[in-house]
Amino acid sequence: MELRVAEIKEQSAELQIEESAESFPILAQLAKEEGYVFLGPVCVSLSADVVGGIVELSGQLSVEVEIPCGRCLAPSLYTLETSFSHSYVDALPQVSGEDGEELELSAEEMGLELIDGETIDLTEEIQQQVVLLVPAHPLCSEGCKGLCFECGVDLNHEKCQCADKKVGMHFAGLKDLKVEK
Numbered sequence: 290m291e292l293r294v295a296e297i298k299e300q301s302a303e304l305q306i307e308e309s310a311e312s313f314p315i316l317a318q319l320a321k322e323e324g325y326v327f328l329g330p331v332c333v334s335l336s337a338d339v340v341g342g343i344v345e346l347s348g349q350l351s352v353e354v355e356i357p358c359g360r361c362l363a364p365s366l367y368t369l370e371t372s373f374s375h376s377y378v379d380a381l382p383q384v385s386g387e388d389g390e391e392l393e394l395s396a397e398e399m400g401l402e403l404i405d406g407e408t409i410d411l412t413e414e415i416q417q418q419v420v421l422l423v424p425a426h427p428l429c430s431e432g433c434k435g436l437c438f439e440c441g442v443d444l445n446h447e448k449c450q451c452a453d454k455k456v457g458m459h460f461a462g463l464k465d466l467k468v469e470k
């Protein structure tokens with residue numbers, strides 16, 4: 290997701306951008322490896338303000354995603370939303386200390402980011418924001434019973450006899466001996 294700096298500077302602008310989740314490498318990886326299903330694009334609304342050579346960008350993002358329940362794997366719908374803001378400059382301003390000497394401060398120390406080239410790339414920022422919003426323990430519901438460890442049935446919808454079987458397990462061993470004879 291790239292923004293043209295010249296465009297932003299010309300018109301302190303309100304922008305609506307939609308971009309498919311698959312175009313963000315980390316989100317594409319979540320879809321491929323973790324079973325995430327993004328139900329729509331990542332929607333970002335941005336407002337840019339240019340104040341004294343500093344481009345102040347603030348944005349809100351939202352994306353709808355189905356994440357497999359950590360216990361039963363059923364897809365659970367999450368709307369991930371957050372806001373962020375950044376300040377960008379073409380060149381770092383010179384900062385003087387109390388004694389008039391020039392201080393060497395990094396962009397980070399000044400809370401600024403340097404514009405590299407003609408565009409501002411928000412890809413990394415946006416995918417990191419989305420990752421921060423992902424629930425650590427996604428659950429379809431608080432009371433989800435999960436899958437049976439033995440036979441794999443979804444205990445929310447079905448009952449299985451695995452718990453009963455365990456009680457009689459050593460008898461089952463004897464029974465098998467008889468069958469083989």
Ligand SMILES: [Zn+2]
Nearest residue numbers: 358361429433
């Ligand atoms: Zn569940």
Ligand SMILES: [Zn+2]
Nearest residue numbers: 437440449451
């Ligand atoms: Zn079972």
